[in-house]
Amino acid sequence: MHFSTNIKLLRKRRNRTQDEVANYLGMKRSTLSGYENNVAQPGVDVLMTFSEYFQISIDTLVKTNLSALSESQLSELERGFDVYITGSKLRVLTSTVNSDNEENIELVSEKAKAGYKSGYADPEYISVLPVFQLPFLSKDRKYRSFQINGDSMVPIPDKSFITGEFIQNWSYLKKGDACVILTKEDGVVFKVLGNPIKAGKPVTLFSLNPLYQPFDVQVSEIKEIWKFVNYISSEIPEAMSPEMELHKTVANLKNEVENIKRRLVD
Structure with a gap:
């Protein structure tokens, strides 16, 4: 049970003293200290009190080792995303930090992508990836950069x-979001979502280039999703040719027809 270490961690993250929290919860400081040091065991009423105070489910307070989560995951939890409340699956992310304890942006090059398919959850693999910082990005989110190839x-x-x-x-994602997706079969792919992600239903992935056909991926095959933020390139994007524009228009029409068919079936 992780209750004692979790409430201590959450209290410190709020910059609250034991006296402040104890007074707010209507208990003695020594009682709170006993809970934090695993000397006293909380009853159901106490668990409910701490759950309401931190706005985190009892299951999370008791079953999840919050100290093992990354800063971005803790921040997301504190903003209201709790796997036991939303019914989602907790995805523990392997990450690295700099000397100031700020999360790095790991860079997965074209050569490194082959190893990422099996090493994405391996701390040793992640620890040797090149890292950098983008100061204009939020410090309480987690970012990673992947090199793409092809057109x-x-x-x-x-x-x-x-x-x-x-x-x-993943339920936050919507149709039209561009994402880097790690799948069991294809590894790292950069595509556009054709539909929201729902358990038991395939996700249709589209390319921006209409010459490439969309394809379906089962949700159970997806390991990670990184929503597009920006891209870095040494080349200036080329304007789309009239022929490409025509292909895109035709492809969009085909996609709309497929979406209509899918809705009729559902």
Whole structure:
């Protein structure tokens, strides 16, 4: 049970003293100290009190080791995303930090992508990736950058580095979101979501280049999702040719027809 260490961690993250929290909860400081040091065991009423105070479910307070989560995951939890409340699956992310304890942006190059498929959850693999910082990005979110290859996502140039925000709760994503997705079968892909992600239903992934056909991926095959934030490239994107524009128009019409068919079936 992680209750004692969790309430101590959460209290300190709020910059509250034991006296302040104890007074707010209507208990003695020594009682709170006993809970934090695992000397006293809380009853159901006490668990409910702490759950309401921190706005975190009892299951999370008791079952999840919050100290093992990354800063971005803790921040997301404190903003109201709790896996036991939303019914989602907790996705523990392997991450690195700099000397100031700020999360790095790890860079997954084209060569490193092959290893990322199996090493994405391996601390040793993640620890040797090159890292950098983008000062204009939020410090309480987690980002990672992936190099893409090919022309399936033009006008984004080949060999660009796509920076994405780690998404814990996939239900936040919507149709049209561009994402870097790690799948069991295809590894790292950069595509556009054709529909919201729902358990038991496939996700249709589209390319920006209409010459590439969309394809479906089962949710159970997806390991990670990073929502597009920006990209870095040494090339200037090329304008789309009239022929490409025509292909895009035709592809969009086909997609709309498929969406209508899918809605009729559902």
